[in-house]
Amino acid sequence: MVNGNSATAAGPKSQSGSSRRRARRRAAGGVPALARRGRTTLRHFTLLLLGGYSSWVTDRRQRGARGMLFGFHRMGAWLGRRFIGREFRALPFPSQLRRRLEILGPTYIKLGQILSLRLDVLPEVVTAELRGLLSHLPPVPFDAIVEVIEADLGRPLEEMFVEVDPEPLGSASIAQSHRARTIRGDQVILKVVKPGIRELLFRDMELLRLVGVALQLIVPRYQPSRIIEEFCDYTLREADMVREAENSQTFRANFADMPDIVFPAVYQEFSGTDVLCMDFLEGVEPSSEVVAAMALEERRELIDLGATAIIRMLYEDGFFHADLHPGNLLVLADRRIGFIDLGMVGHLDPGLRHNLMNLYHALVMENFDSAARHLADVAHPGRGADAVTFRRAVRELCRRWRRDASFESFSLALLILEATRLGARYNLYFPVEMVLMVKALITYEGVGYLLDRNFDVAEVSSRHIGRIFRHQFSPQRLIREAKDIAPELLDAAMRIPALVSESLRYLEQQNRRQPVRPLRGLRATVFGGFCLLSGAILVVFGGPWMVAAPLLVLGLLLPLRRGD
Known part of the structure; x- marks a missing residue:
């Protein structure tokens, strides 16, 4: 199993923060281009x-809001509508957000x-609208491609x-794909980053980081700076064809023992930073009529x-494939499946x-107490986090x-997604890798x-999660892991005699010291309290001053003695 390269696209760690910022601004086209994009x-x-x-304001008016203050709100909304454009005026806010993002x-x-x-950060009405964002954009002219x-590979196309x-074949937000045939006669796919996209990405990333810093001051509980940084990292990786080539090689190595699960091979001699040349996988999408015509057993x-x-x-x-959707899955000949578009991948540390x-195993087995505990363990606690109440709510x-889900609507992935939505209510937030995992599920x-x-x-x-459990706890795997940690265990065993000797020496030194008397002075304090109480009673009930005064003085002085 190969775990892939998890380095970020932010550059060498040895660079200072100011050097990285200057490098990002140069990649974004300089300050003037950044300023124009910012405007x-x-x-x-x-x-x-x-x-x-x-x-x-419209929603409040429909609910019957009245009064002078609301009248000022209506006037402000009327002035605002003069600027926002006709196509946006009648749209609810989630639809306006989706359209602005597309523009x-x-x-x-x-x-x-x-x-x-x-769902752990945004309201459901907003997330539902954002799921309708365009995934296919107009293609770039072929001459520009x-x-x-030719600029990336340094040779004429012929x-x-x-x-x-x-x-x-397809045109997405970052790249578009063309079918081609190499000089050796191999059928391949050319995935080409659209011209100017990388510079645009760098400009937008710089602006988003600034927005993240500002939002962190306003709404720190949602950790916007961290979320934006994670998004920038993943998006810049997706625009790097060298990284996608490495991802494909990693997947092919991980599934080398399963020939029915196919990932495209990469032609390194025809690939670069902006161009990826890979096998053309002849197949159809799962929603095609060809798949629908298969026998039920074949589909299963x-x-x-x-x-x-x-x-x-x-x-x-x-x-794992972090941008998985039905368009990135192919059904190949002989009932094999293929995965394509491997630019965005997720990494899960052990x-x-x-x-x-x-968590997934507990949900599958309907052990909901265990599921709630594992979900809370994954979350990042914010200020005022309440993990106990969160587990109860989950x-x-x-x-x-x-209890309520029908057979057709029962979805473990949506259940996890709904559980993460509860997290924000209790100031618990989840890593982006978990969100990408849910997308794959x-x-x-x-x-x-x-x-x-x-x-x-x-x-x-x-059935499949059980197989993984059996594999992880198999004697062969346990023996292999024991061999991996054997040097550490041997080192610890060699240090045990020295540690025992030092511990015994320390205990011996402690035993030689004069024993501590924790009750020292307690007798004098108790007797002093008795004298104070007796003197006070005599004063209250008019007793003789000749007796009361010495008792009060003695009660004050006795606790101050050093001895017992």
């Missing part, structure tokens, strides 16, 4: 705020797609490819194969992977979900129900 972004977000304010381009579309899964290929189809084999791949990626390798696997959610479940209306996600998942 455009600021204008759209200002208009979005005006549109949101107008939508709020601002690929960076903000990607941001919206990630935020659509952050040829220029990118020296590398016999033909390249000028019509793209495909489901089982997909479950094997995704659960293994997540809970065994800790290296501790997080262990917790998430236990247990109740799971039980209600299992949603795709797995959705394709499963598409291929088989009687698909039982719990039954299929329990």
Whole structure:
């Protein structure tokens, strides 16, 4: 199992913070380009705020709000509508947000797609709207694509490819793909970063980081700076074709023992920073009529194969496809499945992977107490976090979900997503890797129900997660792990005699010291208290002063003695 390269795209760690900032600004095209992009972004977000304010006033008016103060709000909303544009005036705020993100381009579309899964941060009405963001954008002219290929690879197109189809197979926010044939006759796919996209991404990332710093001061409980930094890291990785080539090689190594799960091979000689040349996988999407015409048993084999791949990626390798949707899955000949578009991957460190696997296993087995505990262990506590109440709320959610969900609507992924939404209420927040994991599980479940209306996600998942548990606790694996930690154990064993000797010497020194008398002075304090109390009683009841005065003085002086 290969865990992939988890280095970020931010540059060498040895650079100082100011050096990294200067490098990012140069990559963004300099301060003037950054300022122009900043003005455009600021204008759209200002208009979005005006549109949101107008939508709020409209909603209040429909609910019957009245009064002088609300009259001023109506006047302010009327003035704001003069600026926001006709197409936005009648839209609710979530729709305005989606449209503004689409207008601002690929960076903000990607941001919206990630935020659509952050039910622990945003209201459900907003996340539902963001799930409708465009995923296919207009293609770049073919001549511009040829220029990118030749500039990146340093050779004329004719020296590398016999033909390249000028019509793209797909055009996404960052890159577009063309079918081609190499000079050796191999059928390949060319994935090419659109010209100017990388500079635009760097400009938008700089602006988003500034926004994150400002939001961190206003709403620190939602940790906006951390969320934006995670998003910037993932998006910049996706624009690096060298990294995607490495991802493909890692997946191929991880699944080398499973020939029915296919990842495209990379042609290194025809690949670079902006161009990726890889195998053309001849297949169809799971929603195609070809797949629908298969026998039920064949479709169930495909489901089982997909479950094997995704659960293994997540809970065994800790290296998984982080942009998984039905368009990135192909059904190949001989009932094999292929994964494409590997630019965005997730990494789960061993501790997080262990917790998430236990969480998923607990949900599959309907052990909701254990599921709530593992979910709380994954969360990052904010100020005033209440993990105990959160676990109680998650247990109740799971039980209600299992009681009320029909067979067709039962989704473990959506249950996890709903549980993370509860986190914000108790100041608990979840890593972006968990959100990407849920996205992969949603795709797995959705394709499963598409291929088989009687698909039982719990039954299929329990079989595969059980296999991983058996593998992790098999004698062979335990012996191998024992061998891995043997040097540390040997070192600890060699140090035990010295540690025992030092401990005995310390105890001997302690025994030689004069024993501490913890009750020293207690007798004098108790007797002094008795004298004070007696003297006070004599004074209150008019007793003789000749007796009361000495008792009071003695009661004050006795506790001050050093002895007992």
